[in-house]
Amino acid sequence: MSARLTAIGFDADDTLWQNEQFFRITQERFAELLGDFAEKDHLEERLLAAERRNIGHYGFGIKGFTLSMIETAIEVTEDRVPARVIRELIEAGQEMLRHPIELLPHARDAVEAVAGDYTVLLITKGDLLDQERKLAQSGLGDLFDGVEIVSQKTPDIYRTIFQRHGDGPGRALMVGNSMKSDVVPVIEAGGWGVYVPHGLEWALEHAPPPTGHDRFRELAHLGALPDLVAEIG
Numbered sequence: 001m002s003a004r005l006t007a008i009g010f011d012a013d014d015t016l017w018q019n020e021q022f023f024r025i026t027q028e029r030f031a032e033l034l035g036d037f038a039e040k041d042h043l044e045e046r047l048l049a050a051e052r053r054n055i056g057h058y059g060f061g062i063k064g065f066t067l068s069m070i071e072t073a074i075e076v077t078e079d080r081v082p083a084r085v086i087r088e089l090i091e092a093g094q095e096m097l098r099h100p101i102e103l104l105p106h107a108r109d110a111v112e113a114v115a116g117d118y119t120v121l122l123i124t125k126g127d128l129l130d131q132e133r134k135l136a137q138s139g140l141g142d143l144f145d146g147v148e149i150v151s152q153k154t155p156d157i158y159r160t161i162f163q164r165h166g167d168g169p170g171r172a173l174m175v176g177n178s179m180k181s182d183v184v185p186v187i188e189a190g191g192w193g194v195y196v197p198h199g200l201e202w203a204l205e206h207a208p209p210p211t212g213h214d215r216f217r218e219l220a221h222l223g224a225l226p227d228l229v230a231e232i233g
Contacts, residue, residue: 004233005192007166008114009158010144011176012124012131015222016111017138018102020200023065026092030069033085038076047072052204059151061127066093097130101137104198106223108140110175113226115143119166122147123158123174125181153181155189162191173232175225180207187215192232196222 013019030047031040038046050068058064069089073081114120122144124131131149135141146165150157162172169191176182176196183193184207195209195218210216217228 007119007172009121009123009174011182014177014198016107060125062096110222110225155185158186158189178205
């Protein structure tokens with residue numbers, strides 16, 4: 001069987017549109033609100049620990065992040081956090097959920113360039129309702145042949161998705177900004193992993209790059225994707 005590509009997957013958050021910067025802004029607000037109770041660095045450490053603990057309960061996304069902020073606020077204040085602070089944290093989370101989509105440079109052009117010749121998929125983690133909202137607002141929805149909103153991105157998940165929508169992971173390529181979620185597991189599944197760094201990386205998405213692997217590529221921006229796809233075939 002030819003090794004020609006037949007399916008291309010795109011991550012969503014911080015690959016096609018902005019996401020992490022809004023978490024950073026809200027986290028700054030969180031540190032300001034709790035500034036009388038703990039230093040900023042300590043608050044960030046405690047919040048990250050709460051997020052790590054809670055992923056299995058809440059999954060990825062804004063709602064889990066908001067609950068982790070509230071939990072951390074209760075913990076660091078020893079149950080003395082003012083109700084107004086809880087209210088402001090909830091309002092901050094709601095504001096994140098209402099924030100309009102900001103497409104990243106080259107996002108539309110990159111998807112349009114490959115949509116005619118390949119099965120094009122959106123493969124993203126996060127809250128179902130929020131990810132559906134973002135996709136609808138992005139204006140990119142009609143370009144995708146399939147949308148997969150998953151709780152985790154593992155080699156088995158990628159195998160299942162690319163078998164369902166294409167000819168299996170061996171003839172598939174995944175594009176994303178997370179080495180841990182978008183690159184390493186798809187390469188382990190037998191596909192191509194293309195890393196497009198965003199500049200802001202959530203600590204829980206960090207992983208060492210599979211340097212030297214023949215199916216690993218890194219691009220400076222999505223504008224370089226069509227040429228890479230043409231090169232791979």
